[in-house]
Amino acid sequence: MMKRYLILMVFLLSGPTIIAQDSLLNYQPKVLLVTAHPDDDALFSATIFKTTKLLGGKVDLALMTNGEGGYTYSTLGNYIYNKELDKEEVGRQYLPGIRKQELMAGGDIVGIRNYFFFDQPDFYYTEDVHETLEKWNTDWVHERLVQILKDGDYDFLFLMLPFEEFHGHHKASAVLGLQAMKQLPVDERPIALQAFIRRGENPGVGFTQMEGFPDTKVKEGVLFEFDRSQTFGVNDRLNYNIISNWVIAEHKSQGTMQLLMQTGAKVVEQYWYNELNGDDKLLKTTEYFEAVNAARP
Template identity: 70%
Template sequence: MKKTFISLFLLLLSGSLYAQDSTITYKPKVLLVTAHPDDDALFSASVFKITRLMDGVVDLALMTNGEGGYKYSTLGNYIYGKDLDKEKTGREYLPGIRKKELMAGGDIVGIRNYFFFDQEDFYYTLDVREALDKWDTEWIIQRLEKIISEGDYDFMFLMLPFEGTHGHHKASAVLALRALNNLPEDQRPVALENFIRRGPDDPGVPFTMLEGFPLTKVKPGITFEFDRNQTFGFDDRLNYNIIANWVIAEHKSQGTMQLLMSTGVIEQYWYVDINKDQDIEKTRRFFNAINKVNIYEPIE
């Protein structure tokens, strides 16, 4: 019943409840590359706008199988009827459960295709090299090259590989950028690395490059944002944190995710240095469109 209601709501949005008010003349195509089956929540409001309000396409490439999330699955035991917070049980069942949770959230924001790489989610680490040593990196790069080449994407959204984030997050960005760098320039989407600010008073994460991985370097002073606090609806009582909350709520096997709801998030995107300078303007117009297009109230 819940999913039927959400599907009907989103169907309405695709009709008369939104304006195709945009500063771009094409339907954007985006490849989202993440490490774990709930990382897509970082991008959720922008993805919703791209697919639901700009008639664009977003596909998702997921590096790990999510089994390492068993430590946060205590509440999920009561939803799924299994002791998911016990390592053996969690590692057995969470890969399937978390794929379903991911795709339920993806239905909300309009993700089209999923590419599952099913690398081991072994445990939390800050060491990017540990993930790169344990994963099948050559196969990952080759498959990403094929996906990018065949997908004809305009943009590729990555996780910002800053020092304090999970090593798997860093590795997903490093591998995606290696794949991108192997392709001819005319086949490369614009690569953007994402993290969040908690609000206007939060300066965000300082970032130039992940040490030892020059492909992750970003152009200084060039970032793009979407503020989920943008309002719409009757009396401007709604905002895009609602979309993020819906996505987060689907990840019931991951209890700590729920603590990230309604935190006034600003999605921030860094422009990766290997991109062409002439694509800065294309990216600026793209984010102008994301910020401009909005849901509005139908005239009664």
């Protein structure tokens, strides 16, 4: 009786085995995500989930800022964390720790493995990438990013698309990621992809490169996508907006994040192929996104 009880307990504690569909690829993809703020990863959430949970891959996150500038939208967070987070002096003191916890709670949902915190100042909103690069300790960031890329042996480098009207911190995170990648030998570099979202039938952002930063140039006519409204489950009642909503919900200190939640709406993650990759890596990228789109729970 005792033996049967122990076997049952082992089964209950371990839970059912979920088998990744890594047969869709002949390798298990490794991705480094480089973002600016502790909620930007929601942009990539569905593709990350499919990579880690369904394709057996690994995803790590390099976060540039400490997130203290998020106090502006923390009014509702006051009631969750019992602090006046929307007051600048309070928010800047407590939000770096709070937002790291929120980030990692969302990361648990999509399967992020490791976090690299750079804790650069989240000073205020600006679209000026030059100002951001001047205020951050970019030499140190560069050296650390290069080492992470060397140690990680990543297949893909996910970055934020640095289009003109975007936050300067987002642009700077992409610039620094690409500059670090260039320090690796060509045959050891991950494939760089710059990402953003389009909604509904809107064609999305038009982008070629950020002015003054030729490393950000993307290959014309090459765009990879994953539609979060892809359905699955009984009677196709589920879709991947659910995953994105779960991640967003963890960021309770950031009120405007919750306004980005969707249900059945068409929300598409778009990934631009960086010209630095060269044409010889297009096939690997195509096969990866074919697997992302094909994998099912």
